[in-house]
Amino acid sequence: MPLRHVLADPGGRAPRGPAGAGCAVINRRAFLGGVLVVSAPLVLPGSASGSTSLAPNVFVALDEHGRVTVTAPKPDSGQGVRTVVALLVAEELAVDPNHVSVVQAPGDPAYGSQFVGNSLSVRTLWEPMRTAGATARCLLVTAAARRWGVPVDECTARDGAVLHRGRRLPYAALVRDAAALDPATVPVTLVPPERWRVLGRTRTGRVDVKDVVTGRARYGIDNRPRGALVAVVLRPPWIGARVDAVDDAAARAVPGVVAVTALEPGTAGQGGVAVVARSMPEALRGREALRVTWRDGTPTADSRVWLAELEAALPPPAAAPGPVAFEATYRLPLLAHAPMEPMNATARLSATGLDVWAPTQDPGGLRADLARRFGLAEADVRVETALTGGSFGRRADNDVVLEAVACSRAAGAPVTVLWTREDDVRHDSYRPMSVHRLAAVVDDAGVPTWRSHAVATWPLSALGPFLGTPEFVKRSGDQFRYAVPGPVDVVVRPAPLRTGLWRAVYAGHFQYAEEVFLGALARRAGLDQVELRRRVLPAGSRLRRALDAAAERAGATPAGATRGVACHEDYGSVAAVVADSTDGGVKRVVVAVDVGPVVHPSGLRAQVEGGVVDAVSTVFGAQITVRDGQVVQSSFRDYAWARIDDVPEVDVVVVPSEAPVGGLGELVYPPAAAALAIASGHAVAGMPVGVGIG
Structure with a gap:
């Protein structure tokens, strides 16, 4: 289906490069003390006097020909981090973003926090990457001003050169002089928004799109150092099972x-028996030949039982200030991540240390964790970050890397561990199940004046106890912004299987239940879905503006259609979704977003569309069930993600905003799922969502 992207102020045809920029003073302490803290010295050896390259910090470098290379400090899991850093630097360095080369940083504390998740990437890169580019620009402008013997503030940078009253010096002619300057002595300023020519205006594709579509891009699954072997793992046949005995004679006999x-x-990792071979087919044949007996675990585990146990664990009803007019219970199933690229990692454990090539959400954190686990100095652990074919929270779990290290130790060689699709679906770190009971007191018009929300769920067991407390669950999930008071009570029960981060984490649970509950209240009161929310959203709020923008774009509800509406504020951003269902299916979805400054318009559109596709998939059938101790689903055949003809028309509206830059990657999924559920008839009459799930 077509996807239209509407900028509130398109600004006409995008210019080729950044506006002219000079240099004034920026608070350098703010740069170094920002969210992305650079713990290593920013001035690199390449910046010394006489150098033929300019590298004033760990992020930006210009060679003697003036070619710009930007180091992306965070991994790219498909969210476009590498394109974002190219745009941020191009704006401040006054160069065409198409002339910027991007390389991926290894795991290293010099780059600060390298974790991607919680929609943090743009928010944490915004100031450091802009300042890195601006620092290089101001060094070049200062070098030109000194050569001409003119004041710095009379010079400007534009299209890869410094200008002064008709004179022009390309960056290539200034690199050596600029490299001789001390960056700490040169005042720096950022390009003001009114002079941007790249950020939010350039219709730039992803910097790596050509490599991706032509097969040159190297994902984790492509990394294979010289002499590397391949391993697959025979995994436990039921949840929690451990190896009892192994007969590997037939497996070892496989050529x-x-x-x-x-x-x-x-x-x-998660345990099992690994077979290491020269190739994937040989490893698979060896795995088929294994004879393993298992013990422990829960061979009778059943997700229907788990669901009933969670419902029984719900906190008792809260005392209401008046008669409860409506109560509903919503049940949310297990979900797998199912990234297009299955889990994989390559490791080489040797006398000189540990080398890892992996698609990971946190290369720096992985490096530190591996050093701690294996008693190595961090300097002896090297993590190369691969391009990632999807993550959605799954690659915050390092289980596959631990498998690769164990296999390398056993084989005495570098080993690539590859998961099959069945491994990926049946041995994931799943989104937890949850049960939600909501109750409301309403006024004479049917508008809620009080609501309670009781939640029973599981912790994120794969990621440590700090992500398993009721306080964390509530902080992550409870983003209710409506002017309707009431308590939120959370009970966390031990997870009976491995659980982890999944797009939007607990907000995907809470907001779904809360918005479909509001949808049910609107239907009971005979109120329009938009109107009910307008009555309980503060006038002038960002959410109210986004709701109004989405409603205006959506127009009147089509004849014979059912409308679903939902809102969400999180990650420093807001979104409102209007979905219309006709003939038993959702045909059109309007999404209005306010993310503060827009860095990459086509990237924004892609993130919104991705959130809608995930919502379509999960609302209309994708779920994980457990029977007889094992996950039933095994591939996209029975864990049915949306196909192209399942996706509705998606219309994206960007709401003008002066708010600080916000996150987007996880913003749209919760309200899109709720709006789709309301539009398609789930729960609006008080029926439990997901009847028969588990």
Whole structure:
């Protein structure tokens, strides 16, 4: 289906490069003390006097020909981080973004926090990357001013050159002089928004799109150092099972099989028996030949039982200030991440240390964790960050990396561990189940004046106890912004299987339940879905403006259609979604977003569309169930993600905003799922969402 993107102020045809920019003073302490803290010296050896390259910080470098290279400090899991850093630097350095080369940083504390998640990437890169580019520009402008013997503030930078009253010096002619300057002595300023020519205006595609579509891009699954072997793992046949005994004689007899090793749960991932071979087909044949007996675990586990246990664990009803007019219970199922690129990692454990090539959400954190686990100095652990074919929270879990290290130790060689699609679906770190009971007191018009929300769910067990407290669950999930008071009570029960981060984390649970509950209240009162929300949203709020923008674009509800509406504020951004369902399916979705300054318009559109696709998938059938101790689903055949003909028309409206830059990657999924559920008839009459789930 077509997807239209509407900028509130398109600004006409995008210019080729940034506006002229000179240099004034920026608060350098704010740069170094920002969210992305640079703990290593910003001035690199390449900036010393006489250098033929300019590298004033760890992020930006210009060679003697004036070619610009930007180092992306955070991984790119498909959200476009590498394109964002190119645009941020191009704006401040006054160069065409198409002339910027981007390389990926390894895991290293010199780049600050390298974690991607919680929609933090743009928010944490915004000031450091702009300042890095501005620092290089101001060094070049200062070098030109000194060569001409003119005041710095009379010079400007534009299209890769410094200008002064008709004179022009390209960056290539200034690199050596600029490299001789001390960056700490040169005042720096950022380009003001009214002079932007790149950020939010340039219709730039992804910097790596050509490599991706032509197959040159190297994902984690493509990394194979010289001499690397391949491993697959025979995984537990039921949840929590451990290896009891292994008969590997037949597996070792398979041509090409090099080693067979048992993996201890926890220290070597999720456990099982790994077969290491020269190739993937040989490793798979070796795995088929294994004879393993298992013990422990829960071979009778059943997700229907888990769901009933969560419902029984709900906190008791809160005392209401008046008669409860409506109460509903909503049940949300397990979900798998199912990234297009299955889990994989390559490791080489040797006398000189540990080398890892992995698609990961936190290369710096992974490096530190590996050093701690294996008793190595951090300097002896090297993590190369691969381009990632999707993550959605899954690659915050390093289980596959631990498997690769264990296999390398056993084989005495570098080893690439590859998961099959079945491995990926049946042994994920799943989104937890949850049960929500909501109740409301309403006024004479049916508008809620009080509401309570009781939640029972599981912690994120794969990521440590600090992500398992009721306080964390509530802080992550409870983003209710309506002027309707009432308590939110959370109970967290032990997770019976491995759980982890999943797009929007607990907000995807809470906001879904709360918005479909509001949808049910509107239907009961005979109120328009938009009107009900307008009555309980503060006038002039960002959410109210986004709701109004979405409603205006959507227009009147089409004849014979059912409308669903939902709002969400999180990650420093807001979104409002209007979905219309006709003939049993949702045909059109309007999404209005306010993310503060827009960095990459086509990237924004892609993130919104991705959130809607995930919502379509989960609302209309994708779920994980457990029977007889094992996950039933095994691939996209039975874990049915949306196909192209399932996706409605998506219309994106960007709401003008002077708010600080916000996050977007996880923003749209919760309200899109709720709006789709309301439009398609789920829960609006008080029926439980997901009847028959589990």
